[in-house]
Amino acid sequence: MFNALLGCYAGALAGASWHKNDGVPSDTEIWGESIKLNQDAVTSVAMGTVCAEIYADDPKLEQSDDELKARIIKRFQQLCRQIKDVKYTDNFKEWLESESPLPYKSLGAGAALRAVAPALLFTSLESSLRMTKLCVEITHSHPKGINGALAMAILLKGIHLKTDMTDIKSFLSKHFSFDMDRDLASWQQEPPQKASCEECIPAALAALQASTTFNEAIQNALSINGPRVTAALTGALGMAFYHKDEALENGGKDGGMQWAVAVLTTISSPEKIELCHGIIEIPKIKSKENSASPKTFLLDLLHSKLDVLNCLDDTTNSKFLKFIV
Numbered sequence: 001m002f003n004a005l006l007g008c009y010a011g012a013l014a015g016a017s018w019h020k021n022d023g024v025p026s027d028t029e030i031w032g033e034s035i036k037l038n039q040d041a042v043t044s045v046a047m048g049t050v051c052a053e054i055y056a057d058d059p060k061l062e063q064s065d066d067e068l069k070a071r072i073i074k075r076f077q078q079l080c081r082q083i084k085d086v087k088y089t090d091n092f093k094e095w096l097e098s099e100s101p102l103p104y105k106s107l108g109a110g111a112a113l114r115a116v117a118p119a120l121l122f123t124s125l126e127s128s129l130r131m132t133k134l135c136v137e138i139t140h141s142h143p144k145g146i147n148g149a150l151a152m153a154i155l156l157k158g159i160h161l162k163t164d165m166t167d168i169k170s171f172l173s174k175h176f177s178f179d180m181d182r183d184l185a186s187w188q189q190e191p192p193q194k195a196s197c198e199e200c201i202p203a204a205l206a207a208l209q210a211s212t213t214f215n216e217a218i219q220n221a222l223s224i225n226g227p228r229v230t231a232a233l234t235g236a237l238g239m240a241f242y243h244k245d246e247a248l249e250n251g252g253k254d255g256g257m258q259w260a261v262a263v264l265t266t267i268s269s270p271e272k273i274e275l276c277h278g279i280i281e282i283p284k285i286k287s288k289e290n291s292a293s294p295k296t297f298l299l300d301l302l303h304s305k306l307d308v309l310n311c312l313d314d315t316t317n318s319k320f321l322k323f324i325v
Contacts, residue, residue, distance in 0.1 A: 014231055015222065015232055046076055061131065105145075109148065112201055120160055153318070188223055200229055
C-alpha cells in the first residue's frame, strides 16, 4: 500500500509542477527542485494514513459503516488541516473547515485517488471495496465518483495480482462502460476534456502500458494535454506494476524516483511521510498477502454477491456496475 501511495504522491507532485495548458513532451525532464504541494498529493497520503490506522485496529472491518465513516471523516479532516500552504478546491475547503461536513456530490477523478490505500491494504476483495466506498462517499457522493473509485480499486488489485491486462480492461469496459481500448497516442491527440474517472483512469492505464519504467509512465501521463490528476493515477498504477525496488532502480537513472523519494520519505523508514510543512505518520503494519490468485480474481468479481456494490443505480445516463448472481 505504501508503495502505491509513494507513486501516487510522486505523480501528483510532478503533475502540479507541470500544470500547463499544453501537454509535456514525453522526452522532457520532469523532475526538478520546484515542488508544488497540492490537494491530490495531500489527500491521497492522508487517506492512506486513515486506512492504515483503521486496519491496525480493525483489519476485518467489524465496525459498522456509520462508525467507520465517522472515524474516517474526523481523522481525515485532522490530517488535511495540519498541512499548510495547500490550495484546496472551494468545495473541499468548505468541507474541510466544517464541523458537520456533508458530501458535496463530487464526481471528479479525485475519487479514484481515494481508492489507492483501501484497494491494496485490505486483504479481502469485500473489505477493499467496502472501505473504498466509505473513503470516497464522504465527499464524492455522486454515483459516478463512487463508480470511478471502485473501478480504480479493481484495477489496482488486478495489477497487483498480475492479472492479465486484457482481462482487466475487458472487465472495466463491460461493467463500467469505460473506453479501455485507446492507446497513449490516441489520448495525446484527443485528451480527457474533464477530470472525470471515466476519462482519466483509462488515460492513466494507457500511459502505464506505453512505458518500460515508472519514470516513463509519469512522463507519458504528463504528455497528455489533460487534467494533471492523470499523473497521480498513473503513479499509483505504476508502483503497483513496477513495485518499489524496480521503480527506484529504473526511475533513478534520470533522477525520477530518487527525487521523489528525497522529497517524500526515507525508504528505510516508510512509516513516516514528510509533507513539506507538516508530517503525516503512517503506522507500521503488516498486511497479509492477498489470498486471491490472478486466475480467480476476475472470476470472484463476476460471481460476487457484495452488497457494497448495490449502491450503484441507474439514476444517471451512465451504466453503473451491477453484479448479477
